[in-house]
Amino acid sequence: MNPENRNMILAISLSMAVLFGWQMFVVGPELEEEAALQQQIAAQEAAAAAEAAAELNEVPKANLSGSASEATPGVASSAEAPAVSAPRITIDAPLVSGSISLAGLRIDDVMLKAYRETQDDDSDNIQFLLQTDSDRPFFAEFGWASGDADQPMPTADSVWTASSMLLSPTTPVTLSWNNGKGLTFRRQLAINDDYMITVDDSVESSLSTPLTLFPYGLVRRHGTPPTTGIYILHEGALGVFDETLSEIDYDDMRDGDEGIDDIRPESNGGWIGFTDKYWLAALVPDQSKRMNYAFKALSGPGDRYQVDYISSDGMVLAAGGAVTSQTRLFAGAKKVSLLDGYAAELGIKNFDLAIDFGWFYFLTKPFFYAINWLNGLLGNFGLAVLAFTVGVKLVFYPLANKSYRSMGKMRILQPKVQQIRERHADDRMAMNQAMMALYKEEKVNPAAGCLPVLLQIPVFFALYKVLFVTIEMRHAPFFGWITDLSAPDPTSVFNLFGLMPFSVDFLPPFLQLGAWPIMMGVSMFLQMRLNPAPPDPVQARIFQFMPIIFTFLLATFPAGLVIYWTWNNLLSMAQQWYIMKRIERES
Template sequence: MKEDNRNLLLAITLSVVVLLGWQYFYGVPQAEKQKQIAQQNQQAQSTPLPGQAVPAPGTAPGQPASAPGTAAPAALTAETREQALARSPRIRIETPKIQGSISLTGARIDDVSLKAYRETVSADSPNIVLLSPLGGPNPYYSDFGWVAGPGSNVALPNATTLWTADAQILRPGTPLTLSHDNGQGLIFKRVITIDDNAMFTIRDDVENRSGAPVTLFPYGQVVRQGKPPTLGYYVLHEGMIGNLGEQGLQEYTYDHVDKEPLLAPGTHGKVWKDAVGGFVGITDKYWAAAVVPDQARKYEGRYSSVQTGSQRTYQADFLAEPVTIAAGASGGVQARLFAGAKEVAAIDGYEKTLGIKRFELLIDWGWFYFITKPMFYVMDWIYKHVGNFGIAILVVTLLLKGLFFPLASKSYASMAKMKAVQPEMMAIRERYADDKMKQQQALMELYKTQKINPIAGCWPVLLQIPVFFALYKILFVTIEMRHAPFFGWIRDLAAPDPTSIFNLFGLLPFAVPAFLLIGAWPILMGITMFVQMKMNPEPPDPVQKMMFTWMPVFFTFLLGSFPAGLVIYWTWNNLLSILQQGYIMRKHGAKIELFDNLKGMFGKKPAVAAAVPAPGKPANSNKK
């Protein structure tokens, strides 16, 4: 029995350690940190910040450089976002999902806001701003262009080039054509189209009237000045992201890029050569900007950072293989830019319809990808029929309970048998009270005869852990769960329950610190966990008994800062387990110990079945 106790304690301890580690590394009260980030973003929109120049350009294809583009503009003066936008003539962008503008100076896509998403759950909260122009707060933009070969002095469009446009607005189904004549016989044309979501298609063509062939290297890049506020959770990747052909997924945090070797004076970064297919970009928790090269051409992908004044500038770019345009001919390439919310249906749709290699990895599905993504699909399908992600979580939990019912049935059946032979177990302990070795051997023989697995009850809990992590990941990273309401006071399933028992759930007029946010749902979870544990016989070992008694309290505080959707799942799962366990125990004739255990807690000891006496020893031998 000692070995069985050790195994049981080990299983419980490992479960607690995993959840504690998860909470320590990933579940630090995110509501407080997200609130701070939202405040910083709001302040950034209203407070002017010093504008910075973009990093120095690359000198030649294939050589380490800060950017594959051309000459950088001079440093700009401090401006508000509105002032920075007004500095250049612009073409308006309007789609069902995004709005913004393209700067005709440099042909930059540097103004994108997300129509469907706001900073908070409030209906009058500002829309999320994704891309912003140079000179204003938090510059973040994308551009495309050409780099000349080594030793070439051909004049190419750069950051200060003023392009001409054939329209005043870019809409789905209405392309925009930009033009520039370099005065040396090269006519540059850029046709930009956009779909109903957030995918730009950029077709760059060059007409060569110079009388001599010209070789150019196409590039695309996403540039971000200053390190943005991040949540800093290990479970969530924020920073550079890309799938670079056969070299696969490459995720680098901002700090990681800063620590990479020098590519050029002042420029740190990493380069991947000869990639085919994929994308490179910069991702936040819920949105991203990523450039997509021609999926059939080789390219060089790169993440880099360079110090610009008091800030660092980060960028992800590609430099594709050269295009040679003969005299009197035209040539060009096509690339794409995604700048929007990481909606699962849209991201998966682009991978399928546009053939972007592993574009789905723009969403961080995590280690349990094989569980997380299918679970999301099921949950999303249910949501489309019931209209509430909280209800979808309840239905998925019910389906999982049905899936694991055979295993749970065996587990509870084993526990019921354990209860049935408890008098014999007590007799064995009395009979071999002074010989632990024989006691253990006798107990093991009893388990073998009765076909009992003493740790079978742990399996349902252990199997819940990967499901728990997968659901946590869904709630944490999928934008579909962001600001998704349930009922009552739960207005965001991805945020912790906002109530707290320490101010009587809002009845007392004072705010509660984040670490004391023990809301109504975590308390309900603790109660259901307590009831579930009390349905079983009390463990004979005092240490086990203490652990089982205090575990619901421990988990109540632990899950208080977890997303409300996860706590709702755990509570509902416990309730279903109680019903399931009660049914199976009655089916096998095992007594449900709930009420006796509750009586024992309040000083009324339940009647204990008489122990089976040892052979040759009368049942009343202890009486004087």
């Protein structure tokens, strides 16, 4: 086998093995497993629906340490949904709408105005946080814990008094509640133009003795939400503690030690929450204070998950004095620039890690910013991907130029290589020595053709992550039939790309074969034609099937990635043809 062909086969085989193996043995089984899990969860929740109203609250606990006491502060239990009916404060912000009940002040109704479930004109907006009386409550709660059982703390049934019934960026709401035993609780809610709600709590005392209070916050989610079920994307609970990201899947939360995973950071700050593919509900306590955090799978009927924090040291409320606490809730879309902005403005460490950029973070995030910048210039993310591909080719040009020149020289040396093969047909060692001597004499590196292909593998996967996980790519159109660069090509050769009046959804995704995957396969076939045909029939047959295999494989990938690969093949062909023609003229 000539070294040029051997290197090419090695590079393509490695790429194909990684992609095909990942799709076959990771993505496929995980999707099937996720579908079965969702069916099981739906059955469990249906059986437990009648008991849901009787579920009890699970509020984080903290230990009083040191000389003060070893008691465990607690709070009174209350029903999951408030037992009393109360008016709701209206939330009206540029990107968010919803409401907050005066009973309990749980933030349990947040709709994202800028995003819809699908691209249909009549599609509903994303309803992110869900009311406590719904089938799948998903809400945030803030409050105080106390070690004094005689001092009632606010619960889900506590009805607060509000200064206004409208919460907007220009009109914060001040609320109050008196426990009837010497404590007055006040809360100010404010929302900005994006997705950040600020909660300022205070407690005023008319007692004659001091009291230790522990501010806490929690986000609770009922039911395991539908997920993509793909290994490379984390959907579940996460947080940053001591500047280190911790992620835990829903099944791991259920299987944990008594359903609780406590975190005791050594440094101040941190954050905790639940992440979906595109959405995030995160608690961001005072970054100058030390908190204890926890991931929890709560007991009871159905699946219930909770993330929470509570002050590790507590706050001493002096007799006749007051204490204050501030925290924030992010509930919205995981826009890269938005999370980076909050990280810088509020000092939230690694807030951008809520977006699962993956192992190639050092490539993926710069790639995103480059593509996003190009989109600002060109007005289309598809064109931005094409322009970005040109930039990648320019970066790799010196290496590719050297590689293609070496391949061109190898092509010119083919007659001499063939003579060596014929001369040493019976002595393989002598043949290899003669060929190495020829390469050394002609200053040709037979492995040069392999390196550019290998270097493109991390670029490919980093770009895949950009297209797959960033909200900016969701429903981003290209031209023609591509209306979502983050989704596979919606057309199929089996219904003549939509010309025939029937659907092919019954076919497995890799068999649906849209127009762009087919164009990618054709471009790959043409690129391989630029190389000399292998003398061995088996090698030649492998080369013939490579474009076909990759066509089926990439049928399930985001359309933006397939467009990138096709365009990259065309640019590579043009570059390779130009360089090889120059070498032939020089020779």
